[in-house]
Amino acid sequence: MDSFFSTYAWPAIVMIAQSLLLLVCLLIFIAYILLADRKIWAAVQLRRGPNVVGPFGLFQSFADLLKFVFKEPIIPAGANKGVFLLAPLVSVTLALATWAVIPFNPNWVIANINVGLLYVFAISSLEVYGIIMSGWASNSKYAFLGALRSAAQMVSYEVSIGFVIVTVLLCVGSLNLTDIVNAQHTGLGTMMGLPSSFLDWHFIPLFPMFVVFFISGLAETNRPPFDLPEAESELVAGYMVEYSSAPYMMLMLGEYAAILLICSLTSILFLGGWLPPVDFWLINWVPGIIWFILKVGLIFFGYAMVKAFVPRYRYDQLMRLGWKVFLPLSLAMVVITAFVLKLTGWA
Amino acid sequence: MGLQAIFFYIFAFVAIASAFMVISAKNPVHSVLFLILVFFNAAGLFLLTGAEFLAMILLVVYIGAVAVLFLFVVMMLDIDFAELRSGVLQYAPIGILVGLIVAAELIVVIGGSVLTPQAAQSITMPIPNPAQRTNTAALGDVLYTNYVYFFQIAGMILLVAMIGAIVLTLRHRQHIKRQDISRQVARTPATAVEVVKVKSGQGL
Numbered sequence: 001m002d003s004f005f006s007t008y009a010w011p012a013i014v015m016i017a018q019s020l021l022l023l024v025c026l027l028i029f030i031a032y033i034l035l036a037d038r039k040i041w042a043a044v045q046l047r048r049g050p051n052v053v054g055p056f057g058l059f060q061s062f063a064d065l066l067k068f069v070f071k072e073p074i075i076p077a078g079a080n081k082g083v084f085l086l087a088p089l090v091s092v093t094l095a096l097a098t099w100a101v102i103p104f105n106p107n108w109v110i111a112n113i114n115v116g117l118l119y120v121f122a123i124s125s126l127e128v129y130g131i132i133m134s135g136w137a138s139n140s141k142y143a144f145l146g147a148l149r150s151a152a153q154m155v156s157y158e159v160s161i162g163f164v165i166v167t168v169l170l171c172v173g174s175l176n177l178t179d180i181v182n183a184q185h186t187g188l189g190t191m192m193g194l195p196s197s198f199l200d201w202h203f204i205p206l207f208p209m210f211v212v213f214f215i216s217g218l219a220e221t222n223r224p225p226f227d228l229p230e231a232e233s234e235l236v237a238g239y240m241v242e243y244s245s246a247p248y249m250m251l252m253l254g255e256y257a258a259i260l261l262i263c264s265l266t267s268i269l270f271l272g273g274w275l276p277p278v279d280f281w282l283i284n285w286v287p288g289i290i291w292f293i294l295k296v297g298l299i300f301f302g303y304a305m306v307k308a309f310v311p312r313y314r315y316d317q318l319m320r321l322g323w324k325v326f327l328p329l330s331l332a333m334v335v336i337t338a339f340v341l342k343l344t345g346w347a
Numbered sequence: 348m349g350l351q352a353i354f355f356y357i358f359a360f361v362a363i364a365s366a367f368m369v370i371s372a373k374n375p376v377h378s379v380l381f382l383i384l385v386f387f388n389a390a391g392l393f394l395l396t397g398a399e400f401l402a403m404i405l406l407v408v409y410i411g412a413v414a415v416l417f418l419f420v421v422m423m424l425d426i427d428f429a430e431l432r433s434g435v436l437q438y439a440p441i442g443i444l445v446g447l448i449v450a451a452e453l454i455v456v457i458g459g460s461v462l463t464p465q466a467a468q469s470i471t472m473p474i475p476n477p478a479q480r481t482n483t484a485a486l487g488d489v490l491y492t493n494y495v496y497f498f499q500i501a502g503m504i505l506l507v508a509m510i511g512a513i514v515l516t517l518r519h520r521q522h523i524k525r526q527d528i529s530r531q532v533a534r535t536p537a538t539a540v541e542v543v544k545v546k547s548g549q550g551l
């Protein structure tokens with residue numbers, strides 16, 4: 001009985017506690033990221049944004065939460081009820097499940113698995129199901145069109161994201177996310193004899209891939225300017241048209257969790273995760289998690305700014321960008337990176 | 348052992364139950380969704396055996412891409428399913444035959460490995476110890492080092508198939524306006540805009 005406790009029960013309790021802690025922190029972070037998104041958008045358009053609930057509108061997201069929860073969920077008569085309710089659950093569960101392998105600090109990771117990056121890629125490729133299912137189950141033209149667009153878009157941009165990931169893998173030689181961050185201790189900067197700094201991070205040698213990943217991330221998470229699945233001028237709200245109250249909130253939450261995930265993946269792959277930008281005692285003293293959050297915030301700021309000032313793409317332009325620009329570019333970069341690494345013997 | 352066995356039975360049971368639902372569900376979209384659940388549980392079973400790379404590839408390729416296309420097609424089909432279902436029994440003999448063949452093959456494979464456990468040592472590519480070589484690296488050894496030419500040939504065949512599919516379906520229409528992005532970008536105010544001074548009250 002004692003061994004059962006020490007081998008199974010105690011690790012299980014620890015893992016559940018860790019997961020709950022991560023979940024709570026993540027949800028609070030998402031609440032503020034949502035607010036930041038709206039505030040930045042407003043600031044660009046010289047508006048104030050949400051400023052009524054709490055000081056500077058800081059509690060706006062929680063007010064929204066209460067409103068979502070207490071309103072009545074409406075299920076359309078023609079909807080396929082089971083799938084209709086399953087879709088938001090699928091969307092939010094998958095978006096949150098990916099966070100299990102994200103390292104926030106050395107050893108601050110729930111599941112430090114060997115194929116961490118592949119796991120993230122796999123689960124984020126499943127997120128399309130939340131959208132397809134909701135679009136189909138709503139039994140509405142708008143929702144269905146939105147779902148079809150989204151499916152094609154996400155599958156297309158996954159291809160280039162996959163190749164971007166491959167270039168990073170070639171440089172690191174491991175699929176483990178912690179290894180990927182640790183590999184960025186040394187790089188261009190240390191090769192030039194400098195101490196470990198931001199010059200070692202992957203975004204400098206792999207700059208084209210960094211840009212491709214950023215833009216593909218926008219497309220993968222249906223952010224503007226690639227928000228065609230929910231383009232309000234054509235499809236009202238796309239696949240979310242028929243959703244209300246808590247199911248709608250879950251779709252929204254899933255979307256923002258996915259956005260945040262892409263941001264933290266960018267920071268892990270290209271911006272050195274929790275590594276401090278320069279090797280200086282004061283900066284080294286700041287805990288890694290702060291750097292991680294700052295980097296994620298920086299990338300999200302980029303996402304929010306893009307939302308504010310880039311007009312929406314037309315659908316054929318979106319497909320052209322994905323298949324005719326990013327795919328050849330990232331394929332070429334995979335080949336070039338492999339050749340450079342092989343010829344110079346860096347990897 | 349205990350926990351692994353529990354998870355094995357959970358995954359296996361859900362996989363078999365949802366495989367049954369794939370063929371018995373009334374709505375074909377539900378069938379595809381159950382198929383996805385089967386894939387998912389198969390990935391779980393792969394994970395239990397330590398084949399983490401295969402599990403993730405199953406998720407990416409089968410669930411993330413193939414099943415999406417499946418779902419795509421099935422959602423857009425407009426078929427009378429009652430009619431489709433009426434003749435289902437006439438295929439039963441074929442189904443039973445296929446099932447029997449698969450079962451026989453499984454029995455041969457499993458029976459063989461139980462009766463002669465030393466046969467596992469004679470295979471050309473023995474599985475390396477997962478503690479020393481992760482199975483991502485081990486698969487890479489086999490695919491990209493030992494059998495790289497076969498891998499290339501497989502790639503070429505796929506490429507030819509892809510080009511064939513495109514050639515068969517491409518219908519390039521002449522005499523329609525197309526957008527040429529490079530030409531658009533190359534335009535300058537000098538070539539695109541004519542500035543005219545309009546005197547008030549006169550027009551052009």
